[in-house]
Amino acid sequence: MNTLREFQNAFRSAVLSQPGGLGEADFAPGNVPFSAGMAIYRNNVFAKLIDALGDLYPIIKRLVGDEFFAYAARDFISAHLPRSPVLADYGDEFPAFIEGFGPAQSTPYLGDMACLELAHHQATHAADATVLDTGALKDVAASALSSIRFQFHPSCRLLHSDYSLKEIWQAHNKDGDIEQLADIAPGEARLLILRVEERIEMRELDPMEFDFITALMAGKILGVAFEESGGDWNPQEILADLFGLGAVTNINLSGGNYG
Amino acid sequence: MQSLAIKGGALPSAHGKDPVSPSVGIGFKPVHYDAILKTKTGIDWLEVHPENYMSPGGPFMAHLEIMAERYPISLHAVGLSPGSPDPVDAVHLERLKALVDRFQPALVSDHLAWSRESDVFLPDLLPVPYTKEALNAVCDNVSHIQDVLGRQILIENPSSYLRPQGEEIDEVAFLIALAEQTGCGILFDVNNLYVSSENTGLDMAAYLAALSPEIIGEIHLAGHKRETSSGGDILIDDHGSKVRQAVWDLYSRAIERLGPVPTLIEWDTDIPELEVLVSEAAKARAIIEQSILERGNEHAA
Numbered sequence: 001m002n003t004l005r006e007f008q009n010a011f012r013s014a015v016l017s018q019p020g021g022l023g024e025a026d027f028a029p030g031n032v033p034f035s036a037g038m039a040i041y042r043n044n045v046f047a048k049l050i051d052a053l054g055d056l057y058p059i060i061k062r063l064v065g066d067e068f069f070a071y072a073a074r075d076f077i078s079a080h081l082p083r084s085p086v087l088a089d090y091g092d093e094f095p096a097f098i099e100g101f102g103p104a105q106s107t108p109y110l111g112d113m114a115c116l117e118l119a120h121h122q123a124t125h126a127a128d129a130t131v132l133d134t135g136a137l138k139d140v141a142a143s144a145l146s147s148i149r150f151q152f153h154p155s156c157r158l159l160h161s162d163y164s165l166k167e168i169w170q171a172h173n174k175d176g177d178i179e180q181l182a183d184i185a186p187g188e189a190r191l192l193i194l195r196v197e198e199r200i201e202m203r204e205l206d207p208m209e210f211d212f213i214t215a216l217m218a219g220k221i222l223g224v225a226f227e228e229s230g231g232d233w234n235p236q237e238i239l240a241d242l243f244g245l246g247a248v249t250n251i252n253l254s255g256g257n258y259g
Numbered sequence: 260m261q262s263l264a265i266k267g268g269a270l271p272s273a274h275g276k277d278p279v280s281p282s283v284g285i286g287f288k289p290v291h292y293d294a295i296l297k298t299k300t301g302i303d304w305l306e307v308h309p310e311n312y313m314s315p316g317g318p319f320m321a322h323l324e325i326m327a328e329r330y331p332i333s334l335h336a337v338g339l340s341p342g343s344p345d346p347v348d349a350v351h352l353e354r355l356k357a358l359v360d361r362f363q364p365a366l367v368s369d370h371l372a373w374s375r376e377s378d379v380f381l382p383d384l385l386p387v388p389y390t391k392e393a394l395n396a397v398c399d400n401v402s403h404i405q406d407v408l409g410r411q412i413l414i415e416n417p418s419s420y421l422r423p424q425g426e427e428i429d430e431v432a433f434l435i436a437l438a439e440q441t442g443c444g445i446l447f448d449v450n451n452l453y454v455s456s457e458n459t460g461l462d463m464a465a466y467l468a469a470l471s472p473e474i475i476g477e478i479h480l481a482g483h484k485r486e487t488s489s490g491g492d493i494l495i496d497d498h499g500s501k502v503r504q505a506v507w508d509l510y511s512r513a514i515e516r517l518g519p520v521p522t523l524i525e526w527d528t529d530i531p532e533l534e535v536l537v538s539e540a541a542k543a544r545a546i547i548e549q550s551i552l553e554r555g556n557e558h559a560a
Contacts, residue, residue, distance in 0.1 A: 003344070003392065004344040004388065004392050007388055007423060008344070008376045009376060012376040012379065012381065015381060015383075025424065026424055027421045027422060027423060027424055028423065028424050028426070028459075030421065030422060030458060030460060031459065031460065031492075032420050032421060032459070032490075032493050033490045036420075036493060037420035037493075038421065041383055041420065041421075044383040045381045045383045048382040048383065052382075081379040082379065082380045082382065083378060083380065084338075084350075084351065085338025085339075085340075085348075085382065086313045086338070086351075086354070087310065088314055089313075124314075124317050124319075125315065125316070125317045125319070126316055126317060127316040128317070128320075128321075129316075154316070195317065198318040
């Protein structure tokens with residue numbers, strides 16, 4: 001008999017259909033033929049991972065169809081085996097994979113859509129945090145405003161795409177006919193994604209707002225973030241929205257913290 | 260042998276704290292969250308896979324908190340891989356410990372199986388060859404898990420499709436030795452025994468006769484499906500249907516022998532309405548009650 005380690009290493013190869021796997025002679029005769037028995041273990045492993053990817057990327061799955069999705073997912077799984085038993089942690093390399101997946105090249109925005117779905121997933125599972133309300137900014141002295149920094153809710157994600165992803169997203173979430181939208185006209189998307197209580201919210205941003213929040217999330221002070229976003233627009237609306245959505249958990253003054 | 264922290268009946272029951280009254284639970288599924296909040300289920304406790312609740316935050320964690328305020332929780336792990344020759348993944352064990360500390364579960368369990376090979380996790384419960392080498396490895400891992408968690412765990416008998424060549428110990432003896440050497444309890448999955456028996460020829464009567472009530476902390480019941488091929492029938496443990504009558508029959512015999520062991524209904528694929536799970540649990544409760552009644556009558560006679 002093999003050692004336990006040799007047995008499991010060769011069992012893994014058999015499950016993954018790789019060379020060096022266990023064969024019929026490694027198992028006692030039973031009611032289940034070797035190939036059928038190994039197929040059950042193999043199917044369990046792949047079905048669970050394909051389902052996990054399908055749960056994480058439901059829009060990709062709808063756009064390409066169940067059969068194609070399973071085909072792509074199998075390819076992905078073979079190249080990216082899980083390193084953790086926590087399936088919520090699995091599949092963050094899928095957007096890059098699907099973007100470069102040959103048979104999916106006719107739908108060029110799949111990679112970006114997968115990034116949006118991953119952002120949704122990560123926002124759903126991110127840590128909880130107490131947020132500041134809209135009044136918080138009013139308590140900051142006018143002279144200190146330009147040197148404050150914001151701490152953002154752990155669920156906040158920014159996403160930029162050359163494709164207008166939001167229409168497909170919304171159609172999917174309203175059980176709409178997303179197949180009709182599959183041929184979307186190119187149009188950019190700049191999105192702030194975050195969790196508000198138990199829902200995921202997406203706010204569309206214009207280019208200045210996007211650059212502004214990008215700089216703020218990188219830890220830059222308000223004055224610098226505003227400069228980096230062009231500096232000739234009124235950030236009042238986006239600031240009110242950030243607080244209104246609950247995107248900010250703390251304001252750091254140069255001399256200490258607010259709240 | 261260490262003393263057992265948990266014996267049958269340690270979980271609370273809807274019928275009071277009487278240790279011989281039935282205690283039945285169901286696997287908690289997020290899809291049933293609203294229904295459980297709105298319903299008087301008559302269920303005594305809920306079980307979840309801790310691997311589904313290891314996120315830093317968010318609604319799933321919040322919902323489990325709310326469930327835990329209403330029901331005792333059992334954490335039924337699938338990722339510790341106690342059957343590996345390597346020590347348990349330290350990161351995963353720490354994440355489990357954080358959940359145990361937070362939710363103070365009534366029961367913690369995993370399987371007599373492996374799912375990790377080197378640095379890769381295969382999300383299934385793969386067969387451990389029943390050898391002395393494997394027994395030592397599983398004992399080391401279970402002892403370590405119990406040391407880190409600071410509590411007893413239960414280990415579940417697997418459903419088998421293939422058995423490795425050259426095994427040295429039979430399954431039930433392996434489990435009993437594991438319990439004796441580590442002080443762990445056994446989670447006796449009646450459906451798994453039935454499936455393994457049909458697939459690999461395990462002797463169910465001998466298996467049941469070898470089990471003693473002191474080491475059984477929980478029973479699992481679930482549905483399986485039968486696939487017919489040219490080579491004969493294969494039973495697949497898919498947790499996707501009601502408990503089969505043959506498994507109910509085996510369960511009745513198990514309860515007769517083992518007493519009122521806390522019993523859980525599992526359902527993981529094609530999940531039905533909550534009331535279907537609740538009615539399966541009620542069926543288990545009725546079998547335990549009938550058994551208690553018969554025992555009482557025997558005593559009276």
